Amino acid sequence: MCNCQTIMPSYEAEQHIIAATQHILKALGASKNLSDEFKRVLTELDSHLSTMTIITETEGGRFSEIEEQLKHAERKIIRWESDPCLIWDSGPMEATEYLQAVNEILIVIESLGGLSLSENGKPKEIALRAQNALQRAMSRLEEELCHILFQHKQYFKPQYVLLHSRAEGVFYDESFASVEDEIVDETSQRDGEDRESAECYLDLVDPCVIPNIKSIANVMSASNYIQEFCEAFIDIQREALYEYLSVLEMEKLSIEDVLKLEWDCLSRKIKKWIWIMKVIISVYLASEKRLCDQILGDFGSFNSFCFIEISKDSVLCLLNFGQAITTGPQKPEKLFRLLDMYEIMADLHLEMDSLFSEDNGSFIRIEYHKLLSGLGASARETFMRFGNAIASDASIRPFPGGGIHPLVKYVMNYMRLLPDYCDTFNLLLKDQDIDESNAVVEIDNGQDFSSSTSCPMAYHLRSIASSLESNLIDKSKLYKDDSLQYIFLMNNIHYMVKKVKDSDLRLFFGDEWIRKHIGKFQQHATSYVRATWSSVVSMLRDDGNTNLKERYRRFSIAFEEVYKNQTRWCIPDLQLREDLQISTSQKVIPAYRNFVGINNRNVSDKHVKYTTDDLEELLLDLFVGSPRSLHNSRRR
């Protein structure tokens, strides 16, 4: 190439040589000493040279025209290099002119086309200058692009809406003692209205500058600088997303940090995460994707490449938090949060798949699905452990007063929240083994609840209820007094039935279960009456040996003993308490009235310690949970 340069003449020199040769040919042509053949060759050569001259002359003209064009464009490009202002800030005219200049350079390069650099001299010089100017312009455009994107990015700060706060406040401690009925009463509306917000787009960049960005993309692509465009675009947009996450107060936590968090704090963060996932995936990333489509839609794979590079880090950061949650211990209180997380991810998974549908998005898609199934497995495992925890919750001492055991409160209130997650749950539990003994499906009622009583969740709920029941039986055995065993079982089974009847749980347990369990607690009530009162009433019976006075005395002592004991016992449900008092009355009062009626003439009043009315009144003191004694106050 270098050799050529020394031999090959420049454009002007070339013109001179052609002119000189033509001159020589003319002179030769005038000579008479030449053969015809030689003359012919000379004429041919002459005409050849003439056309050549014409060509080079027009080429020369074109070159100078091209050179002018380049000079003009270069001037515009160089002028901005010393200007501290940004072109697109200086007005649309300026921007159009600048782009015009770049296009002129492109035309120059284009028109030099084939000859350009392999040629020498003028064309080559022009081509080099054009490439150089193009590089400077591209560098400048990249900067302008960054600036436009940065200056015109738009933030929207969505209101932090608490989604799914259904399972608020169910917390677990080893004693199960902290759960009160009131805490769980926040059955909140489910995300009916939230779901509508899907499919909404935001303008992440002021729409009025989109054409500007697009025109930069077009010219950079035409100049073969699309990679540079993409890198700059990615950098800015990735940073904007990153910043947006901090606006949403998304914290970056290592897995180790997450595992160290206290439950309350973790629960708050999970709720926040759910919300952020929703905002980021269905709103922000959808909008980002649209922006990429608007700007890079014509550039094939660059479009998806940019989108993925912009979003990858943030998506992985979000998924990592989810991963940390599944890594942590599977305590029962986590179940609802896990289900919330699972549900939001299941809801968003189609959107995710379409956002990252390209091959290069498979990494994110796979991670997303891995987390989704991890959360499902974790929820399932947590639920199973919950069942096991109930079965193995052992007490050493009997629960005082025979009232509602905290475990029952906890479990029932916990279960009451599950119907909200029915669909998810059925999906997750589908393949689990089902204990057939709990597969009570009723066919006899007209309502179409049969499907809900036979779904996997229904089996599992009933299975949990049945482990709870056997646990209660174990616990009841801790009481030395049979009657208290019955009271305890009656109270607790009644509580279970009530919770089932008063909530959506009834659809899953079914009428059959409810009937059966009403029967059970009623049976315990009957057993109680028999266990406590049969012996008391039997004191009144004439056994042939005991005189009347003694029978009164023994009855009173027995009654007082029961009174002293059972006023301490507790039936928290007023209706249930009243019912039991009534059935107790029905057992005791008629027998006593009868006894008094028959014997009142044979015994003086001082031996009759209690009238029938007294007894009736005293029975109302039973099961209130505050111990009383009759030894002094009631004595007449």
Next chain:
Amino acid sequence: MPGTEPQPSFLGRISIRRNQVSAMDVNHDPELEELELFQKHVADRFTDLLSPQEEVASTETLLSISWLRKLVDVFLCCEAEFKAVLIMGRDPSQICKPPLDRLIPELLDRAVKALDICNAVSSGIDSVRQYQKFAEIAVSALEQKPMDDGQVKRARKALNSLLTAMKVDDKEKDFKGAERTWSFGRRGNTNPFHKERAARYFRSLSMIIAKNWSASKQIQAMSSNLVPPRGGEPTGLALPVYVMSSVMVFVMWALVAALPCQERSGLATHFPIPRQLTWAHSMIGLQERIGEEWKKKEKKGSVGLLEEMQRMEKLALNLIEFADGFQFPGETEKMEEVAAQVAELAEIFRKMGEGLVPLQAQIREVFHRIVRSRTEVLEVLDHAAKISQPTT
């Protein structure tokens, strides 16, 4: 639903392997035999890492992408075998007794730290992929024939971005504050006389990683309580736990050293391994070689131990120097030299293109494997706790 199919049971796969192993047994104590076999396999694998077989030695240079892929494979193999030794066919109550009642929780704690390291390293791979992009731009510019000023400048710019991005990642801690607060506003209308150009943001490792997280502290914490079982102790499972922990710490350490990672100061010090163990020799050999490389890096102030990255950095510096002195059309001799360097750079980014994505996928596999194993060990612990509990 896609992705929710249960993974093929790991234990199922292992049991097949165990049967195969026990079929080969000639020793009378299968447990002891198994332990020795485990150690032997670990030793073989690390020997292969230290001095690869001749036919692959040229492609598997220490700390190259393909070497790292092999390293990660070694981890996965050791881990699978370890779990077989630890869990399969063993009386679960054994792992609740001393010294395992202390060693297992320590192991699980290390596993959690390793998960965070996997994330950090995976993010580091994305950084390298960004360098790769810049290298690609530079190569395509410099491959233009003949090379002109515009293209040389274009390449210079890309190479400069490449080096800056590398430095940002390497100096993550110091750079974060300064770099990230730079604003494009400084070049706007607000200050028309300001001549400074806008700063470019580069991808930063801190996008995924928690703010104060430090890779070197993690490694330190993982190895601080790593002590070989003493001779007097009933070894039993204590030894394999130690072996696996050493493998884990070593692999994480090597990955952190090789790939861009947040806060890596003091990485040259490595944890001590007693030489008398069969596998110790090659692991110590590797520790020393990587440690030396790290010291060199710190001395030179270069940015990464990944072999391809080191070469990329060197080539980028050379080519920038060339670009600064370039005048069209350039001296023939120089141009030939440059062409060779460009070809080398092209070769590196091709290798990165082939190797980084699979390496990243492997590291994710390590991540998921650790998660799974941890869950399985926790289950065994849970089970064992239930058995040992007196029934009430």
